[in-house]
Amino acid sequence: MKVLGLSTITSLGVGLEPLISRLNAPKEIIKRDKKKYSYRDLEIEIYDYRTPSFKLEGDIPSAVARRLGHFAKLTYQSIHLAIIDSGVEFPDLNRVGMLVGSGIGPSSTNHAYMKKLSQFGAKGASPILFSNSLYNTATSFNSLSRKIHGPCTTVSNFELSTSLCFKTAELWLEKDIVDYVIVSIADEVYNHLPVGMCLDKNSPENIFNPLDNTTKVPGEGVASFLLSKSSFKSKYELQIDVAFGSKVSSGFKFIDKKNPLIIDFKGESYTQDFLKTHGLRENLISYGEMYGSFPTSGAIDLAIAINGLSEGKVYPSLNSSDIGTFIGQDLNDVKKVNLLHVGNRGEYGEIQLSR
Amino acid sequence: MRLMEKIYITGMGQVSHLGKNVDEALATFKDPSQDSLLKLNPEHLVNEESPNVSIAVDGLETLSRDHKTLNRANQLLIHVTREAMAYANLSEAEAKNYRVGVIIGTTSGCTVADHEFTMELHQEEASNIDPVKDFYFANPAHSISHYFDLSGPVAAINNACTSGTDALGLAKDWIEADMCDIVIAGGVDLILKNMYLGFRCLKLYDGEYCKPFSKNREGLILGEAAAILVVESESSSLRRKSRPLSIIRGHGLGADSYHPTTPHPEAYGLELAINSALKQSGLAKEQIDLINAHGTGTQNNDLIEGQFLHKHFLNVPVFGTKAYTGHTLGAAGALEAIWGSLCFSNNFIPKTLGFEQVDPEIKLIPTTEVMPYQGNFFLSTSLGFGGANSAIILERFK
Numbered sequence: 001m002k003v004l005g006l007s008t009i010t011s012l013g014v015g016l017e018p019l020i021s022r023l024n025a026p027k028e029i030i031k032r033d034k035k036k037y038s039y040r041d042l043e044i045e046i047y048d049y050r051t052p053s054f055k056l057e058g059d060i061p062s063a064v065a066r067r068l069g070h071f072a073k074l075t076y077q078s079i080h081l082a083i084i085d086s087g088v089e090f091p092d093l094n095r096v097g098m099l100v101g102s103g104i105g106p107s108s109t110n111h112a113y114m115k116k117l118s119q120f121g122a123k124g125a126s127p128i129l130f131s132n133s134l135y136n137t138a139t140s141f142n143s144l145s146r147k148i149h150g151p152c153t154t155v156s157n158f159e160l161s162t163s164l165c166f167k168t169a170e171l172w173l174e175k176d177i178v179d180y181v182i183v184s185i186a187d188e189v190y191n192h193l194p195v196g197m198c199l200d201k202n203s204p205e206n207i208f209n210p211l212d213n214t215t216k217v218p219g220e221g222v223a224s225f226l227l228s229k230s231s232f233k234s235k236y237e238l239q240i241d242v243a244f245g246s247k248v249s250s251g252f253k254f255i256d257k258k259n260p261l262i263i264d265f266k267g268e269s270y271t272q273d274f275l276k277t278h279g280l281r282e283n284l285i286s287y288g289e290m291y292g293s294f295p296t297s298g299a300i301d302l303a304i305a306i307n308g309l310s311e312g313k314v315y316p317s318l319n320s321s322d323i324g325t326f327i328g329q330d331l332n333d334v335k336k337v338n339l340l341h342v343g344n345r346g347e348y349g350e351i352q353l354s355r
Numbered sequence: 356m357r358l359m360e361k362i363y364i365t366g367m368g369q370v371s372h373l374g375k376n377v378d379e380a381l382a383t384f385k386d387p388s389q390d391s392l393l394k395l396n397p398e399h400l401v402n403e404e405s406p407n408v409s410i411a412v413d414g415l416e417t418l419s420r421d422h423k424t425l426n427r428a429n430q431l432l433i434h435v436t437r438e439a440m441a442y443a444n445l446s447e448a449e450a451k452n453y454r455v456g457v458i459i460g461t462t463s464g465c466t467v468a469d470h471e472f473t474m475e476l477h478q479e480e481a482s483n484i485d486p487v488k489d490f491y492f493a494n495p496a497h498s499i500s501h502y503f504d505l506s507g508p509v510a511a512i513n514n515a516c517t518s519g520t521d522a523l524g525l526a527k528d529w530i531e532a533d534m535c536d537i538v539i540a541g542g543v544d545l546i547l548k549n550m551y552l553g554f555r556c557l558k559l560y561d562g563e564y565c566k567p568f569s570k571n572r573e574g575l576i577l578g579e580a581a582a583i584l585v586v587e588s589e590s591s592s593l594r595r596k597s598r599p600l601s602i603i604r605g606h607g608l609g610a611d612s613y614h615p616t617t618p619h620p621e622a623y624g625l626e627l628a629i630n631s632a633l634k635q636s637g638l639a640k641e642q643i644d645l646i647n648a649h650g651t652g653t654q655n656n657d658l659i660e661g662q663f664l665h666k667h668f669l670n671v672p673v674f675g676t677k678a679y680t681g682h683t684l685g686a687a688g689a690l691e692a693i694w695g696s697l698c699f700s701n702n703f704i705p706k707t708l709g710f711e712q713v714d715p716e717i718k719l720i721p722t723t724e725v726m727p728y729q730g731n732f733f734l735s736t737s738l739g740f741g742g743a744n745s746a747i748i749l750e751r752f753k
Contacts, residue, residue, distance in 0.1 A: 151631075
């Protein structure tokens with residue numbers, strides 16, 4: 001299986017370029033706005049890790065775009081850019097599949113729908129908000145707008161969404177039911193997290209450090225990939241191997257302590273505990289400072305890793321701590337890199353990229 | 356490298372309005388009456404509150420192994436997983452000796468399924484967000500895997516009404532890819548107030564009960580359910596001496612790409628899904644001898660699906676079961692695979708309860724009474740919001 005194209009949207013902007021610029025200038029201070037949240041009589045300020053506004057590209061009528069939820073828009077735009085990045089024009093839309101993965105799904109639309117119900121009761125039930133609040137709204141819109149007829153599925157696996165989608169895409173390609181699979185992994189900020197921070201009177205002082213649980217701020221983002229069989233030509237000439245499970249019972253399939261290991265720490269102690277339990281202390285990398293904390297941020301790490309390793313490069317970690325040794329400078333001529341995504345009960349997903 | 360073995364269903368468990376376990380469901384199928392309908396008071400269409408379609412089940416487990424409170428969806432899943440594992444002669448201790456994966460299809464099971472809290476939250480009356488914090492431990496697939504201390508891969512599929520069928524298709528793929536030996540696969544859905552009101556505002560609800568393919572149909576009725584099947588490879592089944600109930604031959608998916616909530620008028624995605632399932636099965640269309648239709652009772656679904664089945668499977672008996680259970684969303688496809696396995700093991704076809712009048716636009720006449728069945732290849736179809744279509748083919752185990 002191969003990646004033909006990819007793109008991301010994060011709080012730093014649309015596309016991978018803002019992330020790469022940041023990684024090339026890690027000491028630069030990023031100016032972030034502080035956003036006020038209030039709930040009941042409590043108020044806090046949090047650095048804003050929401051994605052910037054963007055106009056949907058492609059042929060989407062404005063009436064349709066107006067009714068779309070943020071979640072569907074994020075996936076649509078990044079998929080659009082990933083397809084452009086690949087340079088592919090699909091010869092047979094019956095043989096294009098799609099997988100959308102998420103942790104908390106179209107939460108802002110769900111929030112809007114539930115708010116209407118709370119204000120107006122049954123009369124507040126909106127057909128548009130309800131339809132767009134279902135998890136498969138993004139898959140539905142993206143398949144509809146692109147006339148994709150192959151297998152299309154949505155999965156909700158929190159941190160394991162990336163590895164599940166990639167593995168499922170691999171299985172579809174091996175079964176020869178598709179020639180291409182679009183994978184899009186997204187999460188959006190949901191107001192309940194800042195509400196919780198208000199109620200806990202938790203207003204982080206510092207910029208988000210994924211290795212420091214006291215600085216955790218909610219973030220959002222999307223990474224989309226166009227995948228195909230290994231026989232296809234790509235500018236990302238990498239082999240991708242994936243495994244995942246609900247707990248490590250007989251060792252990792254791909255993770256090798258000699259390789260750089262990119263981990264989505266997310267400001268969660270369970271990730272650090274997992275590393276301690278499994279003796280993973282060397283060659284660690286964290287990029288999450290750029291995007292805030294959300295379940296599927298590991299997909300953004302993956303996009304960065306694919307982009308870098310296709311030229312033999314691995315970008316250094318943006319943060320470090322005493323839990324292990326972190327890679328502090330660019331690595332060049334690297335052959336393999338591993339990624340690890342950890343769930344709150346020890347579920348894990350491992351991905352190996354090889355040149 | 357793909358495992359070239361048969362993929363068996365060796366266990367099943369369910370809770371639905373047909374019954375609190377598989378045996379009760381079977382008994383209802385064999386002796387159906389008007390009391391077997393999931394019937395609502397027509398006033399529900401104008402009431403502020405949603406109708407209560409919860410099923411009273413005794414002895415539900417309420418805590419996870421790490422003492423977190425289990426939500427109702429996970430409580431039901433644990434309950435039916437126990438039934439399925441018993442059927443498969445798979446004890447919790449024995450399961451630890453195998454690579455056991457879990458795949459659950461659901462719509463509500465991946466949301467903060469606490470309506471009261473959600474209303475408080477939005478009315479600025481919540482004093483904490485504990486239900487949200489609990490939600491991060493409530494993913495149904497992760498919860499089941501954690502509860503039974505399994506280590507295999509896990510997946511929660513959130514593809515609306517095709518989720519349960521998709522779970523079984525993915526289970527087959529995982530085993531063939533040698534990712535695991537056994538998969539606990541199925542679906543669950545609770546009918547929360549926001550879900551009910553959503554379908555109601557789309558004007559998809561019948562006033563009283565589901566009337567699949569019937570000229571006088573007015574819409575669907577949603578029902579709560581949980582259904583689990585134990586899926587395993589032939590070699591695993593032989594090793595464990597479990598008794599296969601049926602064989603999963605093939606699964607197919609296809610997208611309509613037509614409308615967010617209405618199927619393609621020519622069932623484009625459904626045809627793709629069925630053809631894909633047939634190709635994966637190595638079967639010809641003519642070999643299908645029994646069909647469980649999605650048959651929700653809505654105008655569009657039944658028109659399009661019914662016309663398609665009537666045209667392409669003219670002499671094949673078709674039955675629908677949603678008048679018994681309601682439309683159980685993420686659980687539907689898994690329930691319907693259980694019904695297919697029961698058709699094989701009990702040599703019968705259920706009556707399509709709720710069907711009352713032939714619709715001349717559809718022409719399809721589903722089963723109007725319980726019938727004998729000796730066939731070998733069962734097809735189940737599922738059509739979902741967003742244009743998702745899924746088809747699964749089961750074979751009788753001889």
